[in-house]
Amino acid sequence: xxxxxxxxxxxxxxxxxxxxxxxxxxxxxxxxxxxxxxxxxxxxxxxxxxxxxxxxxxxxxxxxxxxxxxxxxxxxxxxxxxxxxxxxxxxxxxxxxxxxxxxxxxxxxxxxxxxxxxxxxxxxxxxxxxxxxxxxxxxxxxxxxxxxxxxxxxxxxxxxxxxxxxxxxxxxxxxxxxxxxxxxxxxxxxxxxxxxxxxxxxxxxxxxxxxxxxxxxxxxxxxxxxxxxxxxxxxxxxxxxxxxxxxxxxxxxxxxxxxxxxxxxxxxxxxxxx
Numbered sequence: 001x002x003x004x005x006x007x008x009x010x011x012x013x014x015x016x017x018x019x020x021x022x023x024x025x026x027x028x029x030x031x032x033x034x035x036x037x038x039x040x041x042x043x044x045x046x047x048x049x050x051x052x053x054x055x056x057x058x059x060x061x062x063x064x065x066x067x068x069x070x071x072x073x074x075x076x077x078x079x080x081x082x083x084x085x086x087x088x089x090x091x092x093x094x095x096x097x098x099x100x101x102x103x104x105x106x107x108x109x110x111x112x113x114x115x116x117x118x119x120x121x122x123x124x125x126x127x128x129x130x131x132x133x134x135x136x137x138x139x140x141x142x143x144x145x146x147x148x149x150x151x152x153x154x155x156x157x158x159x160x161x162x163x164x165x166x167x168x169x170x171x172x173x174x175x176x177x178x179x180x181x182x183x184x185x186x187x188x189x190x191x192x193x194x195x196x197x198x199x200x201x202x203x204x205x206x207x208x209x210x211x212x213x214x215x216x217x218x219x220x221x222x223x224x225x226x227x228x229x230x231x232x233x234x235x236x237x238x239x240x241x242x243x244x245x246x247x248x249x250x251x252x253x254x255x256x257x258x259x260x261x262x263x264x265x266x267x268x269x270x271x272x273x274x
Contacts, residue, residue, distance in 0.1 A: 017093035018053045019060060023210055029221060030055075033090045034211035035121040047234045049225055052218040053211055056091060060202075064088050067129045067204045070168055084173065085126050090207040096137065096191050097198045097262060104142050104152075104186040106176045107205075112147040114178045121209040128171040130163070134199035134266055136192045137163040141175065145183040153183060163189065163201075165269045198265035 020033035034053050056064065071086040107128055109117045116124040130139075141159040144150035163169060175185040191197035212221045225231045240246040 018051075019056045019091040019093070020053045020207075020211075021056060021089045025215070028215075029212050030215045031210050032213050032218075033207050034209045034220075035090050035092055035205060035207045047225075047238075048220070049223045049234075051220050051223065053213050053220065054218045060091060063131070063202070064091060064204060067131065067168065071127060071129055071170065071204075074170055085123060085206050088129070088204040088206055090205050092203045092205070094201045094203070095199070095262075096189075096201070097258065097265075099194050101190050101194075102188045104144075104188050106184070106186050107171065108173075108176055110148070110176075114147065114182070114184070121205075121207050123206045123208045125173045126206040127173055129204040130169045130171065130189075130201055131166065131204070132163045132169075132199055132201045133165050134269055135197035136165070137189050137197075137199050137201075138192055139163050139169060139187060139189045141185045141187045143183055144186050145181065147182075150184065150186075156183075159185075162192075163199075196261075196265070198262050200266075 016036065018035060020035075023031045023033065025031070032053050032055065068086055068088050071084075071088075072081070075081055075083055075086070107122060108120050108124060111117055122128075139161045141161075143153040143156035145153050161169065171187070175187075178184055189201070191199055213219060214221060225234065237247075241248045241251070244251055
């Protein structure tokens, strides 16, 4: 809860976009598959009361179908066809730029007996597929041991994999499970060129969580921020943003320079004019 509120473009970790399948609709609202939509206490500085879960648009749906096939083919080649649920129903997007980084983490949260907690959005024991676009990143696995979040195993070497544009990487759920020594793997992903690199990642997941959203703007309904300190921070940040004060005094200029940088770097990875 110590992450101060920031504009999504400049939040220290990354800028999140969420896309879900429509489960049910009525005259006013839509129920949609959701991921990482919680109380805001552990948020990376984004106000959950203004979070949105967009519908999966046709082009993204086509890519999702390709990823589902790739996942199933991957496990079939290993003689493990049908071992895991690969019916992806949610896609999240992250952008990395301006020295953004992620901390060591597991995609699932576990209790002290290393069983998945009930409030996980992702379905337990399911893989995650990642497709990146833009400059290369390094996906690093770090071994931990023990209960809860565990402690890093200092004598274990890190495992590093290069994430290049338009390539798929599969995160196998067994990596996060205990081995015979109560050890498991956390991971993080960082730009190779931390100063000037730009990359967008799409994460394809099987989720069990659903959220009610407004059909006109995809904003989540019924989200309440219960932590008083965090609520105050968000209110103060919104005031500064709307009045272009404090951290937002030069917002337009900063955004202009950032978008110029993003277009320049992404244009190096495509023949299209962005």
